[in-house]
Amino acid sequence: MSEPTFPPLFQGEALTGQADPFERALALAIAGTDPGTVVHNLTGDTLQASLIFAPEVPLEEAMAMLPICGLGFQAALGALAPPEVAVHLEWDGTIRVNGAVCGRIRIRSSTTDSAETPDWLIVGLELNMSSSEPNPGITSDKTWLWEEGCAEITAEDLLEAWVRHSLYWINRWLDEGLRPVHADWRGLVPTLGEPVEIDERTGTFVGVDENFGMLLRDGDETILIPLSSRLET
Incomplete structure (x- = not known):
């Protein structure tokens, strides 16, 4: 497996085995690692990756990184998957593929004070790529990418695309405000109005x-x- 490549200002750190990128990113952020670090583990059945950011706005505004990185994931998978594969985002970060839960986006910050500007903020992605379960389809509300016609998509390709498309949405947020983020995100939330x-x-x-x-x-x-x-x- 080759090392993923990322846009300028992003740098990767690869983990293997059972190492958790979210916990590693937390340790790096606390230690003062530069923002833009992408900690990832692509060796198992689950794509795990975390991005370290240094927001310049109060926490409640910085929480927009959760839907923004969700939009980045939807765009990334949309570019790589067959056209019939549908991606939806729940308010709490849950990712659904063709209606079933396929992963989640997590978020953690140096502060829980909504009015305080965080020193760092971590966004983590966990996605079910494949399954070692003998009968994976038995769980109706859980799925894996390979079950949804995405067996040709590699974790490396999806990680690179997620970072790239998330950066696109971050730049739109910075340039245009939250209006376009709201507009695209609302169309992907299946529980809105429910x-x-x-x-x-x-x-x-x-x-x-x-x-x-x-x-x-x-x-x-x-x-x-x-x-x-x-x-x-």
Whole structure:
């Protein structure tokens, strides 16, 4: 396997075996590693990769990196997969391929204070590429890329495309604001307008605020659940 190549200002660090890129990225970020580091492990059945960023906006605004990197993934897989493969993004970072859960995008920050500008922010991707289970199709709400007609896509190609397309969306955010991010992301969220359960609350997911906080309607009451509530701690 050759080393993935990334756009300028990004540099890779490869892991193998059971090493977790998200935990490694956390250690590097705490130690002050330069932003743009892509820590990845492509050796198993799951593509695992984490990006280190240094936001220049308060945390609640920086949380836009979750949907932005989701859009980057959708564009990356869309460019590599057959046209009939559908990718959807859930509000919390869950990735669905042809309706079933295929992975997730995770996020962690140096702070949980929504008004504070983080020293660092980590976005992690985990995606089921293939399965060693004897009967993988038995779990109806879980899937793997190879089951969805994507057996020719390598983890290396998908990782390179994810970083490249995520950078495109980051630049659009910086140049044009969140309007285009909102517009494209909303069309990929299957639960928008549907009943959902979040943090032991149930209601209708009626939309998001400017920082992608969930607006949950329960009867006559509409509750705002900030996207920063999805931070891992």
